[in-house]
Amino acid sequence: MNVWLIPSSLSTTPTALSTPHHHLHLPIIPTKLSLHNTLLATTLSFGFFLSPFPSSASVLQPTPLPIPLSTSSETCRDVELRNITVPTAPEVVTNEGLVQEAWQIVDDDFLDTGRNRWSQDTWQLKKNDILSNTIQTRSKAHNIIKRMLASLGDPYTRFLSPEEFSKMARYDMTGIGINLREVTDENGDHRLKVLGLILDGPAHSAGVRQGDEILAVNDTEVKGKSAFEVSSLLQGPNGTSVTIQLKHGNCGPVESIEVQRQFVARTPVFYRMEQTESDAAQIGYIRLKELNALVRKDLVIAMKRLQDMGASYFVLDLRDNLGGLVQAGIEIAKLFLNEGDTVIYTAGRDPQFQQAVVSDTSPLIRAPLVVLVNDKTASASEIVASALHDNCRAVLVGKRTYGKGLIQSVFELQDGSGVVITVGKYVTPKHKDINGNGIEPDFQKLPAWDDVSQHLSKCSMLQQG
Template identity: 70%
Template sequence: MAKYDITGIGINLREVPDDNSNVKLKVLGIILDGPAYSAGVRQGDELLSVNGVDVRGKSAFDVSSLLQGPQETFVVIKVKHGNCGPIQSMKIERQLVARSPIFYRLEKLESGDISVGYIRIKEFNALAKKDLVIALKRLKDAGASYFILDLKDNPGGLVQAGIEVAKLFLNKGEMVIHTVGRDPEVQKSIVAENAPFIASPLIVLVNHRTASASEIVTTALHDNCKAVLVGERTFGKGLIQSVYELHDGSGVVVTVGKYVTPNHKDINGNGVEPDFRRIPALNEVVSYLAQCHIEGKS
């Protein structure tokens, strides 16, 4: 089942019908700075072959199995960039070890009196929370008055990692996300259990490629009046899917529920609209968050 979710080169595949009702495989998600991304694969590319085997018409489950392999071995793939772009063949080394998705720096504002801690999260993997805590502590100790959390082009990753990241900024008892579906086991409300690690004003940068776990973090911080959103409307991916392996080795993906924000807004297909198109001044951020609290986190 894990083979369907993510390959040894860092992509998720999706079956898409073409004009003749044949199935082609598109890159639905990609890990930034992963092996495929570094080789030149991009979201929306079509996968044509793996090690010389034509994969058009094959299932995403089967092709993900072809892409898997021992760490530091190579796989040769052929992709078509976009719908009408060039076809490229590339040799990619499989890498199964998670890399830190966190990049951070301290920036002095022009006035020189205030510093901002900038943190970029490329994806939500197993290292996201641990490395974010380190970045936040170092930036705070260095004098950061507030923080910019950059989630632009972040396709998501591990949902649980996103939930744990969101909890770092929330008060005990505040809602992270609701999950809804027909099965009572899917119906959950996830809340923060502890005091926030950081309570400074927060700006979250988003764009049309901010998706899935990134949108969970975005809405948790926004709906609880912890952050202002800056940029573009997010992608809008909020489905909960389970993968079931069948007796013949094939698999079926079933949508069993969806994510709903703390303010009970449906993420899927809608995305999240930002509060500002450009980064606001600190006094604007403070004023906006104060007004949010007054209006009851609406």
Template identity: 60%
Template sequence: MVPLSYAPPLPPPQSRPNPSPSHKPKPQPCVLLFPAALRTAAAAAAISFSLLAGNAAAVAPVEQPPEICRGQDDGREVEVKAEAVTNEQLVEEAWEVVNEGFLPDAGSRPWSPELWMQRKQDILQGSIKSRSRAHDIITKMLASLGDPYTRFLSSSDFSKMSKYDMTGIGLNLREIPDDNGSLRLVVLGLILDGPAHSAGVRQGDELMSVNGIDVRGKSAFDVSSMLQGPKETFVTIKVKHGNCGPVESMKVQRQMAARTPIFYRLEKRDNENSSVGYIHIKEFNAVAKKDLVSALKRLQNSGASYFVLDLRDNLGGLVQAGIEIAKLFLNKGDTVIYTTGRDRQVQNTIVADSGPLVTTPVMVLVNNRTASASEIVASALHDNCKAVLVGERTFGKGLIQSVFELHDGSGIVVTVGKYVTPNHKDINGDGIEPDYRRLPDLNEARDYLMRCQSKKLN
């Protein structure tokens, strides 16, 4: 993983000057200290999403730009050349990501820290002569886990992950509680040479405002939406460098704009006097929630009596986007999903924190290509008696992946967690059975949901 540190390396021990009244060592810059469980993730841009694609091919290494370090005493920028990573170090880097966060239950083969350590020792017994050979070793090492979703990404395939960029400026935010329990938004990772990185944002910086709006206490997802905007437009952000460094305001040009995955229309069904708002969600990306809210409001204002949410052939996307969309339909306190993983950050019970935007009946269309984040939405609405499911059994992907950038610009996808539905059903490999094969009429769907709610109360 590519570290983006503030502290310039100290000289070798034998060359360090002895402290004296006339020659005092410079104070070290303050840095953000992450808990041990987060150190691996903190050194990479980790994005939770769903993947069904195959393995990627290896490519030649990419030369990395020099890192920018800031001294605490005068704020001047000092360039420090990033040390070239060896082939052996690259393999060990990928090994360490798995060692820190891989979910053992995800693989079809036995996994333990001891077995994984032995694997590293066997691999690194000899020298690795080329970068392409290192990539091949990483590919085979990950394949040995028996998890179809944990895999290697070439640098070209890793660059395509920018479609999952939550902000449009190439950074990933993490909510970190301060000493008072309030949330601070800290830069967990960046896309190297992306807009934010080029503007001077670094890992560990705290994001303080967006276009003059204080974002302290807001969720990472909501602030990511605030950062989004049309391609090549500018957003003004204020960041505090490091844990106690200077505050800097900067204009960042958006270079990555997510396309809307929301398509909607108002329809009339045969033998019904009411209108239905039909909404097709192609995938869950950074703008899905914002555009869905707009679609729901426009359809409601146009007279929609109920909604059909089409998740067929939606293979997923950003897990957090799916969670936030599910919350739009749930009552405050309703469970969205239960997640679990080796990292405590993945162990969570996620509930809706406000009331629903929509209270009318919802029918969710699903098929055998409805997967991951789509299944989160479908199960959350179904188990909380907010929607009936119509169509075919879903794909059955209850695992959560994160993407990690390696030091040479390539990356790996690693399964780090799993989830179960609000009714405590593990859908992985099994999927969700629909309530109807064909679309019911409004009265039938309404009766089904009333029976569901009555059963839930009892």
């Protein structure tokens, strides 16, 4: 069984899933990863900003490595591959075994965030009832799993047919047809490896192979950077090229490869300078349409340009932003937070989902900030809004946010189908549950900037005790 962790966004609602969407198209990660590591390695938002490659070239799977020329290189390559788990072909499984596998996933990891009062005792009774009779066909087994998951009363927990699950394996957040994974070596150092390749995609055609270590992108060393940050460096306009320095295997050689990008990376950041009517204050207005792999880089550029133009206050517009990459939301929040500030908490039955994400950098700006929100500000956007609000860095203006703060994991079953299970939820720095509640703004209409400064100052004093 393979499992992927996915940050939940508004687009995971049953209606939106009529087309395979949500943060998926992931590389297969064949073990249960911690939230932190998974977000860094493969933080994804499905269907928001990527155009899949043609179907003939879009199956994301390991590519056979070149046959080594010597015993020493073979040994080196074998050592290297111990750090990369290769997805295997589906095993033969009985219909009853398939249903039991799906049942067990729920029993181990499902987090009931509704009012159904789910319990393992009642879930055990359901299994006994379901498996009391022989299941004759695979189609019937799939239907049983669908009904079993539907009985949980969670709109985000659902079954994926083999066809739907296969489409999820086409995700590429780099634009060159690779997925990256952070691997810790024996010295405790983090290295970035190519986890999966799109066969005949740009990187594969240029000579990149599974297990290769990424050393630099366009002469920028990637040591110490997350998979998310490096994926952002790899992205760019369709038809442009990116130069990757990589090491084949554990022992080299090191090679620089030029790869042509094959999808259009659209910036989600729009900005302009405005001036208030009452005084000469310069306002830097920034709108984020979505949170994708480009958003942090482009937001930094926008803020620096607005500062150079004389902006003394900033407005961050998150209205109608349905979310996207959770890691992008976390990185955006860190741009405004002090080192040590809590960005978000996660909660779940499994200890790996009981985490605190903390800012590890100093803020890019310290100017007063207004964040515009409405009832379509959701998921990762709510993480940004709550982090800035609860840490007294921003005043929220507008309407109560949507209230989507769940975490789902996608598990592959042995016949190539899959299940999406709610396994955790997000809690704000002030320990408020986002899901189903949303975030209440401080003002419905934009206040005077003096009022903004006073509100933030009062918030800071109360927070410090």
